[in-house]
Amino acid sequence: xxxxxxxxxxxxxxxxxxxxxxxxxxxxxxxxxxxxxxxxxxxxxxxxxxxxxxxxxxxxxxxxxxxxxxxxxxxxxxxxxxxxxxxxxxxxxxxxxxxxxxxxxxxxxxxxxxxxxxxxxxxxxxxxxxxxxxxxxxxxxxxxxxxxxxxxxxxxxxxxxxxxxxxxxxxxxxxxxxxxxxxxxxxxxxxxxxxxxxxxxxxxxxxxxxxxxxxxxxxxxxxxxxxxxxxxxxxxxxxxxxxxxxxxxxxxxxxxxxxxxxxxxxxxxxxxxxxxxxxxxxxxxxxxxxxxxxxxxxxxxxxxxxxxxxxxxxxxxxxxxxxxxxxxxxxxxxxxxxxxxxxxxxxxxxxxxxxxxxxxxxxxxxxxxxxxxxxxxxxxxxxxxxxxxxxxxxxxxxxxxxxxxxxx
Numbered sequence: 001x002x003x004x005x006x007x008x009x010x011x012x013x014x015x016x017x018x019x020x021x022x023x024x025x026x027x028x029x030x031x032x033x034x035x036x037x038x039x040x041x042x043x044x045x046x047x048x049x050x051x052x053x054x055x056x057x058x059x060x061x062x063x064x065x066x067x068x069x070x071x072x073x074x075x076x077x078x079x080x081x082x083x084x085x086x087x088x089x090x091x092x093x094x095x096x097x098x099x100x101x102x103x104x105x106x107x108x109x110x111x112x113x114x115x116x117x118x119x120x121x122x123x124x125x126x127x128x129x130x131x132x133x134x135x136x137x138x139x140x141x142x143x144x145x146x147x148x149x150x151x152x153x154x155x156x157x158x159x160x161x162x163x164x165x166x167x168x169x170x171x172x173x174x175x176x177x178x179x180x181x182x183x184x185x186x187x188x189x190x191x192x193x194x195x196x197x198x199x200x201x202x203x204x205x206x207x208x209x210x211x212x213x214x215x216x217x218x219x220x221x222x223x224x225x226x227x228x229x230x231x232x233x234x235x236x237x238x239x240x241x242x243x244x245x246x247x248x249x250x251x252x253x254x255x256x257x258x259x260x261x262x263x264x265x266x267x268x269x270x271x272x273x274x275x276x277x278x279x280x281x282x283x284x285x286x287x288x289x290x291x292x293x294x295x296x297x298x299x300x301x302x303x304x305x306x307x308x309x310x311x312x313x314x315x316x317x318x319x320x321x322x323x324x325x326x327x328x329x330x331x332x333x334x335x336x337x338x339x340x341x342x343x344x345x346x347x348x349x350x351x352x353x354x355x356x357x358x359x360x361x362x363x364x365x366x367x368x369x370x371x372x373x374x375x376x377x378x379x380x381x382x383x384x385x386x387x388x389x390x391x392x393x394x395x396x397x398x399x400x401x402x403x404x405x406x407x408x
Contacts, residue, residue, distance in 0.1 A: 115175030183223025282378035
């Protein structure tokens, strides 16, 4: 590698040593020209990578890194992927499966100061390598005494005597890729295996479900699967719910700096949090598709779902109050009435129908929710509301008002 970490030429290029590579462009061109080797000189307009934070041009520089040999467990990864349930399934069967099929070894090291230090100690020639599995093991091998903090500044000075006569082993300078840490979540959150038994851990692993955005297909979903497969040989979750990305109403990315989104508190106060939840449940976002969030969409849920439901409830309360006033009795709900209605042959067929429709809705919603298919719920709720308000209430209005006698 002819350049250092400052982007300057090293001893490998003695004629330009210590010069920043971009500053060396003109001297190199002049050198080639003076030697009669310059064929052409000009300017080309092309795309070039820039640092998103500092907006300065980037330089590609190769250096040694550490890898997890994912290719050795690729077939197990593909098998474990099939053992879990994804909603929607196409992300599992296509996007994630294809990614696993083409999986490469994972570079898990980063050349930064801040981060979780990689617990690998090596000899100066790199031939003797020791991977430390616990604080206790590090203390025993190094004789360093008590360790209270595992950040770099507290452990980088610790050395381990070589067992191969190579002097001392020192920790490699790299830290973990942060995605390695997120992929370790099922184990790290329980401090496994140090603070929990295998039996207790097995009650919490694999997780019943996890939920994240579609952009995590090659991120968190992948690192979770790799680490759990390597450690436990199985998937880290039983069910995985993939959400789409919520965008601004014009389709652009929501941004705090641009303020291109409605105030969440305004939505909650104006329409209610439940209306917002139902709007999201009935949107493309629960099918792993993007959603252009619009306040009018939440308003539509209030109009189409909550107002008809409330109006039906208000109609019931008004007529209960009328009945109580006319009879001088308190209205008491009888939870067993629906069984009586179905048992009596002369019961009103409309009552049997709406009770059956209600029970079917409850059963359907519970089944769909248990299987994380949220996108199927609102459609059937709307169908039931149509049956309740535009058919049952309308056709039985006179009965409910008591115009056909107290029994009816």
